[in-house]
Amino acid sequence: MPRYQPPFTLTSEIVSLIAAVAEQVGRLSAQSGSGMDLRLRRINRIRTVTGSLAIEGNTLSEEQITAILDGKQVLAPPRELQEARNALAVYEQLHAWDGLSEADLLAAHRMLMQGLLDVPGTYRSGGAGVMAGDKVLHMAPPASRVPTLMTQLFGWLQNSQEHRLIASSVFHYEFEFIHPFADGNGRMGRLWQTLLLSRWQPAFAWLPVESLVHREQAAYYEAINASTHASDCAPFIRFMLGCIHKALLDITPQDAPQDAPQVVRLLKALGDNSLSREALQQALGLSDRKSFRQAYLAPALSAGLVEMTLPDKPNSRQQKYRLTSKGRSWLRVHKEHD
Numbered sequence: 001m002p003r004y005q006p007p008f009t010l011t012s013e014i015v016s017l018i019a020a021v022a023e024q025v026g027r028l029s030a031q032s033g034s035g036m037d038l039r040l041r042r043i044n045r046i047r048t049v050t051g052s053l054a055i056e057g058n059t060l061s062e063e064q065i066t067a068i069l070d071g072k073q074v075l076a077p078p079r080e081l082q083e084a085r086n087a088l089a090v091y092e093q094l095h096a097w098d099g100l101s102e103a104d105l106l107a108a109h110r111m112l113m114q115g116l117l118d119v120p121g122t123y124r125s126g127g128a129g130v131m132a133g134d135k136v137l138h139m140a141p142p143a144s145r146v147p148t149l150m151t152q153l154f155g156w157l158q159n160s161q162e163h164r165l166i167a168s169s170v171f172h173y174e175f176e177f178i179h180p181f182a183d184g185n186g187r188m189g190r191l192w193q194t195l196l197l198s199r200w201q202p203a204f205a206w207l208p209v210e211s212l213v214h215r216e217q218a219a220y221y222e223a224i225n226a227s228t229h230a231s232d233c234a235p236f237i238r239f240m241l242g243c244i245h246k247a248l249l250d251i252t253p254q255d256a257p258q259d260a261p262q263v264v265r266l267l268k269a270l271g272d273n274s275l276s277r278e279a280l281q282q283a284l285g286l287s288d289r290k291s292f293r294q295a296y297l298a299p300a301l302s303a304g305l306v307e308m309t310l311p312d313k314p315n316s317r318q319q320k321y322r323l324t325s326k327g328r329s330w331l332r333v334h335k336e337h338d
Contacts, residue, residue, distance in 0.1 A: 003159065004152035006170050009234045017241035018165050024248035028203050041206040043329050049087045051211035052190050055220070058083050082115045090191060094205050099196040102154045108191065113184045123147060124182040130221075138228060140179035149178045157196075164200035168193040169240040173233040176224055193240070208250075211325065212243045250304065250326045262295045267305060267323060267331050274309055274322040297321070305330060 046069065050062045058080050060068075067074050068084050090112045097104045110121025123146045130138040141149060153174050160167045172193040179185050190210050197204035213220050216239075223239035269275075269283040277289075277297070286292045300306040305327035309320040323331065 004156050006153075006156060006174050007232050008166075008170055008237060009232050010166070011234055011238070014166075014234065014238055014241060017238065017245060018163060021165060021241060021245050021248060024245065025201050025203065028248060029201065043332060044206045044208040045091060047208035047211040047325070047329070048194075048206070049084065049091060049210075051208065051214035052187055053080075053083055053087060054214045055190075055210070055217055056083075056186055060084055079116065086112050086114055086116070087187065094191075094195055094198060097195055099192060099199055100154065100158050102150060105154075105188070105192060109181055109184060109188055112187060112191070113181075117181075117183055120184075123150070123180045126182070128179045128182065128185075130179070138177070138179070138225070140177070146178060146180045150180050153178065164197060165241060165244070166237060168196035169237040170233055171196065172240065173224065173227055173236040177228065197244075207244070207247050209240075209243050209247045212247050212250075216243065260299060263300050263303070263305065266296045266300050267327055270306065270321065270323050270327075271331075272323075274320040276320050280321065300327070 046062055046065050050060065050065045053060065053065075060074075060076055060080050064074050064076060065084055065088070068081065069088055074081060090108055093108075093111070097108055106121045113120035124143050126143055128140040128143075130140075153171065157167060157171055160170075162170070172189045175189045175192065176185060181188065190213065194204060194207070194209065197207075219239060223236045226235035227233040265284060266280065269280060275283065277292070280297070281287070281289070281292050284292070284296070286296075297306070301308075301321075304324055306321050307324045308314060309322060310316050310318060313319065
């Protein structure tokens with residue numbers, strides 16, 4: 001029987017993204033494993049779990065996920081708490097799973113869906129599809145075909161000579177197409193791509209790609225649908241590589257002047273607030289508008305640490321500024337380090 005070959009095309013854009021990701025990975029790998037790095041990894045792991053669960057409708061915030069991780073009591077729907085505890089446990093065991101093992105995928109699903117499904121860790125026995133309200137976005141193959149399709153997919157993965165960025169994205173798409181489980185397919189697909197990438201570069205074990213996928217959730221599903229309609233998963237590969245590249249840019253210190261004292265002061269002045277330029281200058285004790293913009297605001301905006309509340313109206317009198325998720329993460333780490 002001929003070996004299964006998922007259909008995909010390597011476009012020039014995909015090749016360029018691979019090179020861009022590889023460059024950022026090289027910069028990230030050059031960082032030392034300092035204590036501050038460990039705190040940043042913890043924050044990114046929390047962002048990863050929060051983002052992946054949010055895509056599936058879980059409403060827990062990063063602060064609540066942090067409290068659960070710290071063993072504190074959190075008031076929330078029991079199912080959402082169970083989803084969070086399970087996801088944290090699975091990501092904690094990421095180093096123990098073999099991304100090329102179908103048995104390990106079933107074991108990971110068992111842990112991820114414990115207490116949420118009657119028989120977690122087993123392939124579905126009924127039909128499945130992806131819905132958007134009353135609209136059917138995708139009808140998965142019949143349950144009787146799932147074991148064979150999954151065995152073929154793992155067979156391809158084990159023998160693939162493709163770059164791990166490509167192979168992991170193809171696996172992720174094919175996994176979602178097959179939709180092998182009654183529930184938890186989205187979480188497992190994203191988890192398994194993270195696992196496969198972490199075996200290529202360990203930094204991917206804590207890179208918060210899921211938070212970016214959550215931010216671009218509509219585009220995520222559009223990429224899946226476009227790949228299905230084209231019978232070619234290039235659109236999904238392109239989307240995932242774009243998310244990976246953005247996530248790497250977010251956590252690579254060399255790409256942001258976040259150690260500049262002016263930027264540090266600006267981030268601390270903003271905190272959890274949304275402030276106008278005038279309010280920020282007053283909080284910082286600055287009277288020169290041009291100096292404030294050049295030395296404080298412009299570097300923070302270009303680094304992605306601060307964003308406008310009205311990005312489509314940059315000169316609006318109602319314009320205010322607030323921290324991005326990257327800025328909030330940096331500020332939390334900085335406070336702990338202080």
